[in-house]
Every structure is written in C-alpha cells, then in structure tokens.
Amino acid sequence: MRRQWLSRIAVPACMTVLFCSCTGGPSGDLHKETRFLMGTFVEVTVKGPAQEAKRAVGAVFDEMKRVEELTSFHTSSGLTQVNASAGQGSVQADPELATLVGESLSFARETDGAFDPTLGPLAKLWNFSAGEPRLPEDSEIKAALDKRGWQHVTVDASSGTITLPREQMSLDLGGIAKGYSLDRARLVLVKLGVQSALINAGGDILAVGEKSPGHPWRIGVQDPRNPNGLVAVATLRDRVIVTSGDYERFFVHEGKRYHHILNPETGYPAGGLRSVTIIAADGVRADAMATAVFGLGAKRGLEYVEKTPDVEGFLIDANGEMFFTSGAADLIQTTDGQPPKPNRVNTSSRSGQPFPFAGTELIDHLLVAIPCLNQRKQSG
Ligand code: ADP
Ligand code: MG
Secondary structure, three states, X not given: OHHHHXXXXXXXXXXXXXXXXXXXXXXXXXXXXXXXXXXXXXXXXXEOOHHHHXXXXXXXXXXXXXXXXXXXXXXXXHHHHHHHOOOOOEEEOOHHHHHHHHHHHHHHHHOOOOOOOOOHHHHHHHOOOOOOOOOOOHHHHHXXXXXXOHHHOEEEOOOOEEEOOOOOOOOOOOOOHHHHHHHHHHXXXXXXXXXXXXXXXXXXXEEEXXXXXXXXXXXXEEXXXXXXXXXXXXXXXXXXEEEEEOOOOEEEEOXXXXXXXXXXXXXXXXOOEEEEXXXXXXXXXXXXXXXXXXXXXXXXXXXXXXXXXXXXXXXXXXXXXXXXXXXXHHOEEEXXXXXXXXXXXXXXXXXOOOXXXXXXXXXXXXXXXXXXXXXXXXXX
C-alpha cells in the first residue's frame, strides 16, 4: 500500500497552467517562484517590472505562510490549539481563524453536511494528509464518526471564540484552507497594484486579470485517469478554479481505490465521481464547493452548483462521463472538442466548439505542471 502511495505522489498535478505562445504575449516580464506550503507546491507568477513583481511574489508567499500557520495541523498552529481545547468550553482563537471556521460551518449547513469541517478524527485515521494512508478497521471508523458534529460547534467571529463541545472533536480545514489562502493572496496583490498574476496552490488556482491584454489565463484540467492528459481547458480572468479529485491522494487495496475526500455519513471515501472542477469568484467558495460537490455526487452536486449564483462546475463521474453546469461551457472546453454528456440539470447550453489545439500541440505548449504532494505535517 505504501509503495503505491509513494509512487503516486510523484506524478504531476490536478491542474496545469498552459502558457501558449499563441495566447499569451511575450512572457519575459513574468516573475515566477515555487515554494512548498500548505502541503503542496505553490507556484506564484506575477507579471510586471522585475523588482516590483519579485516583491509581490515574496509578499504573497509571506501571506500564504501566515494562513498556513493559522489553519494547518502544525503543532503551533492556531487550529491545533483550538483542537487541543475540545471539550473544555469556549476557547479564545484568532478572530480570523474563527471567521474561517464560521464560514466552513456555513458550507456544512448549505450542503447538508456533505462538507464537514469536523472530520478531523476521521481524516487523521485515514492519514492521507501525512502521506501515509491506511485502510482503517470498521470499528475505528465508527469511533471516529462519533467524534464529528458540525451542528454542535459554536463560533463568535467578533470575539474570536470557538467552542468544540465534545472531547476529542477536531476541526479539519483541509477542504477550504487553500482556497482561503488564495483569497488572502489576492488582497495582497491588489494592494500592491498587480494587475496580472497567477497562483497555483497544488491545483487550486487564482487567476488575476489576464495573462496579457485580451488573452485570458488558460488552465488545463487533468484527466483523472491519465496524469499526462488533459480533459479540458478553462479560459479565465479574475476567477478561482479548483479541482477535487479521487486521483490526488489515494491508494489501491485489493483492486479498490481509496481517496482523501470522505463521506461524513459512512466514514469512507465518497463514491460516484472522479473529479469536480469549480470556478467561482472567490477561493473559499470554490474550494469548499469542490469538496462538497464531490461528496454530493453528480446529480445533487450539479443541482447545488446550478442554484449557486456566479459559480460553474465541471464534473467527471465514475464512468468517465463529463457534466457541465449551464454556464460552464463559456469558460471550459473539453480537449477532444466533443460536447460533454448532457447534464441532468440543464441541457440547454453546450457550445460544442472544438478546442482550438490538437492534443500534441497542446502538450508542446505545456510549460508548467505542479505536483500535488501531500506532506502536510501533522501533530502527534
Ligand atoms: P485538496 O486539499 O487535496 O485539494 P480538497 O479541497 O477536496 O482537496 O480537500 C480534501 C481535504 O479536506 C481532505 O484532505 C481532508 O482534510 C478534508 N476533507 C475530506 N473530506 C471532507 C469533507 N467531506 N468535508 C470537508 N472536508 C473534508
Ligand atoms: Mg476543497
């Protein structure tokens, strides 16, 4: 099991940024740096004069590091301190962390618990985040499920207090934290006057402005069953695009795939879908919804995205069938030029336009692929 896992984490990523000479201008004024943060490689690209762009890249990493220290499982993180106080009444946390926990609870309400930020004990059992997953016993899963309960968590964002009423409860913000870090990064970039930038946090991508005037950023969506293949390309400006997939962190045991997005009802990995791509105006929503829709499955997931204003989705189910929400065809095109299967919610808007580059040309223009490594540190 371990060996399969290790070989898996070396493959390239959930989403890929395409720098096509035909769609971008000269890229000499793009300043780019990669660092390991929040359990993944984060690549920050800023367009502008060298000095200013370099400064902006540094400021973005500083901010994302700060978010990591608030939300990760590091012993010293704000979140770890809150988790350590479970069952001991209300605890004073950083108001920023309390606000994010409050938002994660809103997504739990909005999705009827498909997004559940109280899966800490269960996630720790499966141990995907630490990079050494294992198949737990049914009894262990049952015990971990007894410790969840987003309905019982209370938050006062203004004072920054959080209450985890039961002992051994623990919050896991892994389904939302990267999206939040992108929102914070965007604020930094706006403050510095950056008009064109792209941040890829292991497949959660923020596109600021356009790559060059009139040429939006182009993001390739990975084929869930072929690490070297793309199934679609999104064309974006000022949007966040996030993919949650069963191919990012997984192992295979006796022919069955086990991955890191968990069904809070059963305690086992959510079935039915291979990948969910969400495009939204902000990172928190895109990240939380991608995780939630994965858990909800194709039908309920598409309904949920359809009814959420200004959000679009692109889903691939367990048979490889693709589903778009009604506005997604304007933003994403499949690479084979075939219109995706009619979505069960709305069949009206399929562009069916062929993707303008054939497969090999697409790969020839591939400049960057960010691996999704999974070495989020976990406290004891
Ligand atoms: P990634 O962080 O790999 O891009 P996701 O955003 O989908 O993927 O988040 C998956 C992470 O969220 C898991 O590693 C775990 O920490 C947490 N998680 C797993 N299942 C759920 C769930 N049903 N609701 C909320 N968070 C979850
Ligand atoms: Mg997510």
